[in-house]
Amino acid sequence: MTRSDNRNDARARSAARLAAVQALYQFDMEEPELNGLIDEFHRHRLGREIEDVEYLDADVAFFDDVVRGVVARREEIDGRLTARLAEGWSLPRLDKTMLQILRAGAYELIGRADITVGTVINEYLDVTHAFFDQREAKFVNGLLDAVAKDVR
Numbered sequence: 001m002t003r004s005d006n007r008n009d010a011r012a013r014s015a016a017r018l019a020a021v022q023a024l025y026q027f028d029m030e031e032p033e034l035n036g037l038i039d040e041f042h043r044h045r046l047g048r049e050i051e052d053v054e055y056l057d058a059d060v061a062f063f064d065d066v067v068r069g070v071v072a073r074r075e076e077i078d079g080r081l082t083a084r085l086a087e088g089w090s091l092p093r094l095d096k097t098m099l100q101i102l103r104a105g106a107y108e109l110i111g112r113a114d115i116t117v118g119t120v121i122n123e124y125l126d127v128t129h130a131f132f133d134q135r136e137a138k139f140v141n142g143l144l145d146a147v148a149k150d151v152r
Helices: 005-030 034-044 058-073 074-084 098-111 118-133 134-151
Strands: none
Touching: 005 034, 005 058, 005 098, 005 118, 005 134, 034 058, 058 074, 074 098, 074 134, 098 118, 098 134, 118 134
């Protein structure tokens, strides 16, 4: 595999992570049937142009794994996140997009030992920057780092 292929694979996974956070947000807000939601993303969003915004080609299998993994292990993931929140904080108090970023990152830390802790945290910091400022990125960094120490 060439260096260019590795970069393209990394970009495809980054695009899959961003799309997974968006799908998880939609799943949380609308409670659609999971297979239908995933199919909608496959057919209409991943690698498509929507309202003059071109979505990068995503690693579809990776997208599916993150979305299905978070949904299947949500109770475990939420427990890990809750255990590391500061006193007085709870998951329902978090911004809904922030919560999905944390869930997806925690899923990878718990369920994807093939991906390094540093990669997971850096990737979800990039996703965080798509929606939030530096303050929130520091929060994501600290919380995912704490979860990583618990599970790795």
